[in-house]
Amino acid sequence: MGTRSIKQVTVVGTGVIGNGWAARFLSQGYDVIATDPAPGAEERMRLSVQRAWPALEKMGLAAGASKDRLRFEPDLAKAVAVADLIQENAPEREELKRRLLAEIDRHAKPDAIIASSTSGLMPSTLQADCIRPERVIVAHPFNPVYLIPLVEVVGGEKTAPEVVAVAEQFYQSIQMKPLVVSAEIEGHVADRLMEAIWREALHIVNDGIATTEEVDAAIIYGPGLRWALMGPFLTLHLAGGEQGMRHMLEQFGPALKLPWTKLEAPELTEDLRNQVIAGCERQTAGHSIAGLEVRRDSFLIELQRLLEKYWPGANLNGNI
Amino acid sequence: MGTRSIKQVTVVGTGVIGNGWAARFLSQGYDVIATDPAPGAEERMRLSVQRAWPALEKMGLAAGASKDRLRFEPDLAKAVAVADLIQENAPEREELKRRLLAEIDRHAKPDAIIASSTSGLMPSTLQADCIRPERVIVAHPFNPVYLIPLVEVVGGEKTAPEVVAVAEQFYQSIQMKPLVVSAEIEGHVADRLMEAIWREALHIVNDGIATTEEVDAAIIYGPGLRWALMGPFLTLHLAGGEQGMRHMLEQFGPALKLPWTKLEAPELTEDLRNQVIAGCERQTAGHSIAGLEVRRDSFLIELQRLLEKYWPGANLNGNI
Known part of the structure; x- marks a missing residue:
């Protein structure tokens, strides 16, 4: 944990993401504001x-963990x-997040870590108005x-490397897999991959x-x-x-030149928007979101146990 | 099965894909040439x-199935x-596949179905030189x-709809999930999605x-x-x-206009090629491909059982 110890956690912004953070922190035995x-x-x-909470109980609560410690x-x-x-989870608007982070910065303890859950914005941008960036x-x-x-952990131009290291250890300690991304880039890593598949999926529809x-x-x-x-x-x-990736690149490398994807995002027209919404609602007809969440959660727990069982040495730094 | 019954299956081309087909057909109790x-x-x-075979035994063999029926x-x-x-599985080169399919067409029984495993080519192109397209x-x-x-099932301009229907039922009968794609398009559906993520992943590296x-x-x-x-x-x-996709499109629709993906494929330079190969070899250091395949297979079996357990009504046509 370096020289700092994280005992008290505050969640700013309580949408789906903020609430998810609160549940995870609580399950790991933290007091959460x-x-x-x-x-x-x-x-x-x-x-x-x-x-x-039931999903978190299945995953295993830390000693003393309680949802009443919120x-x-x-x-x-x-x-x-x-x-x-x-942990900041405000809507994804640059000016709003910059202003909010500057305000958090003014009121927080000098050595508190301020982490933004932003899916797309870069830390150098977000820290620009802070006194202690x-x-x-x-x-x-x-x-x-x-x-x-x-959890993707990214520091900005003015972030102290020690802060990234402490954050990495903290997220690890609450049963996460922190991926420290050394380069700042819109959408970090996973969302770029998700966005690529998402754009293509929208074209196909x-x-x-x-x-x-x-x-x-x-x-x-x-x-x-x-x-x-x-x-x-x-x-x-x-x-x-047996030749693995070498063979694949020889065989399918040339396909990179083929028109196998649409290379720009489609216009999100009213019609496309409606098709996508109607499709999802059709797929889940007769089920509540809450009911689907319970199924999804149970599945994710067992799937992660499977991953652990079959790919046990897998981690972000080492070999399989 | 319509008016036809599929009893004898022939696999043309025995690379990774052809061999995989042979194993599946055999496990389902077919004689395979x-x-x-x-x-x-x-x-x-x-x-x-x-x-x-051990993976197929875990999945469950059909009565009479034997790897000696090859x-x-x-x-x-x-x-x-x-x-x-x-089932044709030749290398992914248009002129080669066209010539091969025409030759298969000349020698096959008049009512035999000829299915190409092509990942990218369109059936109208592939059937062009056949007497019975x-x-x-x-x-x-x-x-x-x-x-x-x-398995993506696609008919060409000259394909009889009845052939697509028989093929769909056949693949279903050998424990597959056929996705009938009514529009011909390079890369069909899944490979377009894979290619989008693949191109972006290559850029990131x-x-x-x-x-x-x-x-x-x-x-x-x-x-x-x-x-x-x-x-x-x-x-x-x-x-x-609770608002589901509707909320997501309102919140993240505008991100489609952001530079969150690279929209063209990178040059597959010698350097990139080497990075990708070296990365995969580093990730699997100390493991044989065969050993990794065994782990992957066991995982896939359990994962599919999980899918069945948690998303039991899921199928290609109906609701969840």
């Missing part, structure tokens, strides 16, 4: 933590004043935050090639089964026979 | 089937003459073919943002966990809270 100016935020947050504090200054780490980082999680282990159900099926029963275990590179490495 | 002009093809194929026939004309369905389709599988259930290990980790511990269960659309639908 949360703040959000929206009416009804506290009630929604407590409901959200309650829904996540305190809601409407005043931002008070909410961040006592925190060792502040050296303790500002990006720590980008994935929904559901209380179960998905990946927009062009009438396949429905959302069919696109999802084309992933679920095909590449998705392999990516969960191996990611895009190892998947191809194992598809290349 | 295989042909390939390459020296040593028969030996490699039998070894490959033998390696796949016959190798070096003469193409003889190999295809008695088949009800011929109406029985030529694309049936594109995914590695490992003996375990991954997805090429630009020095992350290594192959880190890219794989960014999928395995993040989006990959969700895609295996839900595909890209439902994943976002469930990330949007």
Whole structure:
């Protein structure tokens, strides 16, 4: 943990991501303070933590963990004043986040770490208005935050390397897999990959090639089964026979020049928007979102146990 | 099965994909004939089937299934003459596949179905030189073919609809999930999605943002966990809270205009090629491909059982 110890955590902004962070922190035995100016935020947050709790119990709670160790504090200054780490989850608008982070920076303890959950913005941009920019980082999680282990940790030009190292250890200590990304880039790493598949999926629907159900099926029963275990590179490495990736690049390298993807994002027209929404609602007809979340969560727990069982040495730095 | 019954299957071309088909057909109780002009093809194929067999035994063999019901026939004309369905798996070169399919067409029974495993070419192109183009389709599988259930079935301009219907039922009967794609398009559906992520992953490595290990980790511990269960659309639908996809499009629709992906494929330079190969070899240091395949296969079996357990109603046409 370096020279700092993180004991008190504050969550700023309590949408799906902020609530997910709160549930994860609580399950790991932390006291959590949360703040959000929206009416009804506290009630929604407590409901959200309650829904996540059975999954977290299955994953295993830390000693002393309790969902009652959550305190809601409407005043931002008070909410961040006592925190060792502040996790910011405001809407994804640059000017809003910059202003909010500067305000957090003014009220936080001098050595508190300020982490933004931004999916796309760069830490150098976000820390620009802070008095102590050296303790500002990006720590980008994935929904559901209380179960998905990946968190991308990125420092800005003015971030102290020690802060990145402490944050990495902290996220590891709460059962996450921090991926420290040394280069600042819009969308970090995972969202760039997700965005690529997302844009292509939107084109396929927009062009009438396949429905959302069919696109999802084309992933679920095909590449998705392999990516969960191996990611895009190892998947191809194992598809290349004994010669592995070498053979794949010889055989499929030339396909990079073929028109196999649409290379620009489609216009998100009213029509496309409606097709995509209707498709998803059709696929889940007769199920509540809450019910689907419970199924998803149970699956994710067992899938992660499977990953652990079959790819036990896998980690972000070492070999398989 | 319509008016036709598929009893005898012939596999033309015995690389990784052809051998995977042979193993799946055998495990489902079929007699399989295989042909390939390459020296040593028969030996490699039998070894490959033998390696796949323990996984297939775990999945469950059909009554009477045996890996000894494989016959190798070096003469193409003889190999295809008695088949009800011929699965072609030659290298991905248009002129080669066209010539080969025309030759298969000349020697096959008039009502035999000829299915090409092509990952990118369109059936209208492939059937152009055939005397009976109406029985030529694309049936594109995914590695490992003996375990991954997805197969994309596509007819060309001259394909009889009845042939597509019979093929769909046949692939279903051998425990696959056929996705009938009504529009012809380069790369069909799944490979377009894979190619999008693949191109972006290559850019990330090429630009020095992350290594192959880190890219794989960014999928395995993040989006990959969700895609295996839900595909890209439902994943976002469930990330949007109660409003689902509607909320996601409002919140992240504008990101389609941001430079979150590189929109053209990178030059596959010697340097990039080497980075990618070295990365994969580093990730698997100390493991044989065969050993990794065994682990992957066991995982895939359990993962598919998980999918069945948690998303039981999921299929290509209906609701979840």
